[in-house]
Amino acid sequence: MTEPKATSSGPADKAAVGQSEALRRRWDERYRGATAAPEPAAVLRHWAHLLPSTGSALDLACGLGGNALWLAKRGLEVCAWDLSSVAIGQLRTTANRLELPVAAEVRDVTIRPPEPQSFDLICVAHFLDRDLVPNIAAALKPGGLLFYQTFTREAASDRGPSNPAFRLAPNELLTLFGDLIVRSYREEGRLADPASGLGDLAMMLAEKPT
Template identity: 50%
Template sequence: MPVTDRDRWDARYRGGIPQQRPCATLTAHLHLLPARGRALDLACGLGANARVLAAAGLDTEAWDVSPVAIGRLQALAAAEGLRITATACDLLETPPAPQSFDVIVVAYFFERALLPALAAALRPGGLLFYETFTQRSAHGPSNPDWKLADNELPSALPGLRLRYYRDEQDAGDPALGLRGIAGYIGQRPA
């Protein structure tokens, strides 16, 4: 029987992946979040981004393929007094419904086929925060198909208005900055 993504991630989370940090693209731009609304942390892992969204007062959902990660997130959210609806699901089989979220955050998960569904899932004025590895990164997945090409997100999401993009590639001092990681914020027109 082949090993599935769920099996691999469950094994990693059972092995004790430490508590994760929220992505820099979100934490540096909290001022862009709406005062209220519905938010989704997609491929949430232990829900670091979901916990930031819930603490900001948004009705927050967190989805991940790993039931083990979802169980750990539920325990963390309860300990922090945060209301988060956490769900184990296959994100490719069950993408978010059109116009269902005001904010979507995706960190360190990349699937090109899912990008149109993410843009469509935003309500008018909704924001997509995305942070993941680029193909120049020495970290992250070994499969280059799961890493961003140069300036890929802005061109792959043409229906969204670009609010922020950072991809330093190999400019300047390679020992400084966020190397091999791209950050993006796009907004669905109102």
């Protein structure tokens, strides 16, 4: 099991743990009473034909695990991490009911990011922590695939975080993961068909060089 990045117990570490606790409580509150897992993210559905049929996958900041369940149904061995114990509890219940192999874990990924070269596929949906980008790229095995989708500042609706710091600038996803090979990218912004629901989103499928 990975240890937290911070190993001392100085004031900075205590502050990080305190922030993590406060964030966890907020998300727990949001998930309390939720039952159904959301539909899989568009980034997975759009490029489903490029998914590997076997291997290890991580749904990072998985929430109720709509993506984790979908990936497990397709034969991948899935880990799903989120700091909300409520969300992880719900996901475990759903995975058990559907008899799907999802290793769901309560984990603050900023304190305990994934280990280098540990996954064939990583999916991140509706979560953005720019400091974690190098860890995410490093956590892919050579030839591994990153499916990433999150909100853009150019917004077609009021979905997603109101703080622009948690939304992507135009083309930002491309630059954040500049060391990966971009295989597909979509960011239609105000040109998107309103019915598509894609006007708020950037999505990218990228491969780690072998």
